[in-house]
Amino acid sequence: MSASRRLDALLEAGVGFVAGVPCSYLKKLFAGCAELPAGYYLPAVREDHAVAACAGAWLGGRRALAAMQNSGLGYCLEVLTSLHLMYRIPLPLVVSDRGAPTDFEEHRILGQSTRRLLDLFGIPWREARPGSHEAESRWLIEASERERTPAVLLVGKEADV
């Protein structure tokens, strides 16, 4: 058992490598990542490097998960399109769902465009619910592996379990 039930569920669903850049909406998830054994968690310096490292870990035979704030999707676009989508490399992503009208203004523009951005590139996504972490973890892995694509679970503050 880690500090995060969601991380436990993702590990149960077969995740064997995590790379990411923290978000305060994902405190529990990242607390769990910090407890993983050496070689299983990469604290990346920027989100594009996190997803690229996940591609390397997938080539190495692991199910690799990226975790980040939705603002990080902007940094990732080139790698998601010309690495994961073009090479058909599966990539489950846990992305914080920031940008509500009550959130800080720096989160609003990309935050309120996140779903449209994912739709634009044909990346499947789903919104997390507080009690559904086990089914959501299975969906995330299956959605990314079935079509060998990035797939995104959008996690609001209340769903960081």
Next chain:
Amino acid sequence: MTRAEAVAVALSLLGEGDIVVAADGAISREAYRAHDRARTFYMVGSMGQVASIALGLAMTRPERIVGLDGDGNLLMGFGGLAMVGGIKPANLYHLVLDNGCYATTGGQPALSRKVDLAAAALGAGYTWARRSLSGDDTRPAMESWLAAGGPALLDLAVDGEETDAAPRVPMTPEEMATRARAALTWV
């Protein structure tokens, strides 16, 4: 020495089990032409991510991982140096084929002429890093690099002029990914 010759020398020094990540553009095409191998992952696009992909491999595989990078490519993904230096995988070997310019796009000068990439790697935490100048013997420099403890970076000066362009790798990106993963995970 041309970049293509340096790529060929590097590949000739590797063992069958070594895993190679070849940078997008000319470096991948030259690596394919010199010696195609299933354990080479050829990049087309996602510039700046050689070190990050190599790190993901180094953290999940016991074999030696060799990143064939370019200087402009490394500068674009400079944060990758910090991740490799911070994690310190002993099996990661990083070769920068440094022509001091963006050769593929017309030879525009790159800041690698002003920035000491080997010093940056050491500052980031690489165990070993050196710059090899154009007059130096390439093969001994590469042998020292591969004999050093990892993570190790060799910043190798190569000619900036583009002659004898290698053709594109004749596989789809999906085939490249599938083939490399199958070669690594075959049991």
